[in-house]
Amino acid sequence: MTDAPRTHCELAIVGGGPAGLAAAALAAELGVETILFDEQPTPGGQIYRNIEANSRKHDALSNILGADYAKGLALVERFRRSGAAYEPLSAVWQVSAAGKLGVSRKGRAYLTRAGRVILATGAMERPVPIPGWTLPGVMGAGAAQTLMKASGLVPEEPTVIAGSGPLAYLVALQLMKAGAPLSAVIDTSQKGLFETGFAALPVLSGFGRDLLKGLSWMAALRKARIPVFSGRNLAVEGISRVEAVSFETRGKRQRLSASLLLLHEGVVPNNQITASLRCRHVWDTAQMAWRPWTDEWGATSTELVAVAGDGAGISGARAAAHRGRLAALDAACRIGRISRAERDERALPERRHLQREARFRAFLDSTYCPTEAVRRLADEAIACRCEEVTAGELRAFVAEGFTDINQLKSFSRCGMGQCQGRMCGGTVARVLAQSLETDMETVGYYRLRPPVKPLPVAQLAELGNAERDLRPSPLGVDGDPSQRV
Ligand SMILES: Cc1cc2nc3c(=O)[nH]c(=O)nc-3n(C[C@H](O)[C@H](O)[C@H](O)COP(=O)(O)OP(=O)(O)OC[C@H]3O[C@@H](n4cnc5c(N)ncnc54)[C@H](O)[C@@H]3O)c2cc1C
Numbered sequence: 001m002t003d004a005p006r007t008h009c010e011l012a013i014v015g016g017g018p019a020g021l022a023a024a025a026l027a028a029e030l031g032v033e034t035i036l037f038d039e040q041p042t043p044g045g046q047i048y049r050n051i052e053a054n055s056r057k058h059d060a061l062s063n064i065l066g067a068d069y070a071k072g073l074a075l076v077e078r079f080r081r082s083g084a085a086y087e088p089l090s091a092v093w094q095v096s097a098a099g100k101l102g103v104s105r106k107g108r109a110y111l112t113r114a115g116r117v118i119l120a121t122g123a124m125e126r127p128v129p130i131p132g133w134t135l136p137g138v139m140g141a142g143a144a145q146t147l148m149k150a151s152g153l154v155p156e157e158p159t160v161i162a163g164s165g166p167l168a169y170l171v172a173l174q175l176m177k178a179g180a181p182l183s184a185v186i187d188t189s190q191k192g193l194f195e196t197g198f199a200a201l202p203v204l205s206g207f208g209r210d211l212l213k214g215l216s217w218m219a220a221l222r223k224a225r226i227p228v229f230s231g232r233n234l235a236v237e238g239i240s241r242v243e244a245v246s247f248e249t250r251g252k253r254q255r256l257s258a259s260l261l262l263l264h265e266g267v268v269p270n271n272q273i274t275a276s277l278r279c280r281h282v283w284d285t286a287q288m289a290w291r292p293w294t295d296e297w298g299a300t301s302t303e304l305v306a307v308a309g310d311g312a313g314i315s316g317a318r319a320a321a322h323r324g325r326l327a328a329l330d331a332a333c334r335i336g337r338i339s340r341a342e343r344d345e346r347a348l349p350e351r352r353h354l355q356r357e358a359r360f361r362a363f364l365d366s367t368y369c370p371t372e373a374v375r376r377l378a379d380e381a382i383a384c385r386c387e388e389v390t391a392g393e394l395r396a397f398v399a400e401g402f403t404d405i406n407q408l409k410s411f412s413r414c415g416m417g418q419c420q421g422r423m424c425g426g427t428v429a430r431v432l433a434q435s436l437e438t439d440m441e442t443v444g445y446y447r448l449r450p451p452v453k454p455l456p457v458a459q460l461a462e463l464g465n466a467e468r469d470l471r472p473s474p475l476g477v478d479g480d481p482s483q484r485v
Pocket of ligand 1: 014015016017018019020037038039040044045046047048090091092093120121122123124125142143145146167170267270308309310311315316317320453
């Protein structure tokens with residue numbers, strides 16, 4: 001990393017997870033002048049966070065994080081060797097349709113121009129807005145895992161994990177192995193992995209290892225006598241912090257004491273940048289989330305911008321790397337480093353792997369519906385935590401006639417806080433859709449404006465007027481609801 005900001009490049013990649021690392025490595029190997037920007041201090045993204053330091057240590061933590069985590073090292077090493085430039089601790093707060101990036105690094109904002117941009121911004125945990133979810137002591141299971149990977153931090157208080165999906169069980173197992181006092185897991189999924197896996201065996205051939213891995217995590221918890229409940233309609237109890245979590249199980253309400261409650265209902269694409277660019281988006285019914293529309297190379301409806309990895313729709317770490325390489329091949333072809341024939345030829349193995357991954361993803365999507373995150377919110381539940389707006393307050397606005405999501409944003413201030421709508425966007429849209437008895441496509445999503453990451457005004461002021469031509473493109477603002485994100 002150099003200290004002077006780079007002012008231009010042929011290809012800018014945002015995000016240093018499997019998609020961004022794979023894309024940057026291949027593009028640089030093909031001779032494309034590539035810069036990878038990532039807000040984290042080290043490469044790896046969510047799944048392989050801090051992989052270089054943790055794998056060097058060969059300690060208990062690297063054993064706990066397991067073989068799947070260790071696989072990330074090869075990806076990082078190839079990226080390091082590739083010659084791609086790397087800008088860690090660099091938050092990209094804006095991308096323009098003309099390929100200008102606004103970057104904030106070391107307390108300074110600057111602009112970079114790129115011939116092409118690949119957004120590999122990954123996923124974020126789906127917010128789970130149950131009553132009491134904003135109390136201290138409630139956090140995402142993935143966030144707890146982040147603390148463990150980044151700093152070796154492990155909970156010391158009685159911990160309950162509640163949610164649905166493989167990551168909930170993986171984190172439970174990792175925390176248990178790391179010595180956290182895990183008192184229970186509340187599984188909110190509608191269907192059990194064993195039954196659904198058995199029923200889906202014909203389409204899951206080749207994924208026996210993945211299926212067995214999931215079942216072995218559950219078995220390990222049972223062996224350690226960690227109670228696993230099947231529960232729904234969760235509510236957090238506590239006055240100044242979480243004291244307990246209650247839930248329905250077998251027709252009765254049950255209560256478990258907890259000092260730390262880790263919620264997880266899957267992950268959703270982190271699409272703040274494509275939304276601010278007014279790229280066309282589509283509602284993914286299976287994943288219950290918006291994702292940018294892309295062609296088979298990850299190109300979006302905005303000419304210079306492609307998306308790869310979970311930011312283009314949740315597909316997991318292996319698929320993210322394949323999608324990153326496809327986007328890199330297309331970039332190298334557009335920039336003139338390889339021919340279309342070479343691009344297509346090199347893409348074949350990536351596509352074969354992707355098709356295979358898609359079968360398993362479809363199985364995961366149908367097994368792990370995020371029930372708790374999408375059910376009707378209680379009036380007192382907070383929908384927007386930055387501005388502390390409840391679902392009941394939103395319903396009152398709708399009753400007064402504020403039936404457009406952006407009107408609701410303006411009047412309720414939801415989406416105008418620190419997170420710029422990342423945490424509340426889906427929830428506010430859902431409350432609106434439920435109130436109007438319509439669907440998410442009809443409601444659309446917030447009209448987002450840059451900066452998509454918090455940026456001190458002082459840094460913006462130093463930029464002077466240079467950011468003027470960074471206005472979002474007018475794409476996607478017509479009457480087509482799929483373009484309203
Ligand atoms: C908290 C969490 C934990 C997870 N843990 C696991 C796990 O243990 N095992 C597993 O199989 N899957 C896990 N997943 C899912 C897994 O992360 C993804 O399937 C996979 O990493 C997707 O890769 P990606 O390259 O698309 O994105 P990511 O790995 O998410 O990488 C995206 C990167 O982009 C950066 N970024 C985002 N926006 C900006 C911006 N504006 N400017 C600069 N940088 C930016 C992020 O900080 C991140 O480093 C986890 C997901 C989350 C959200």
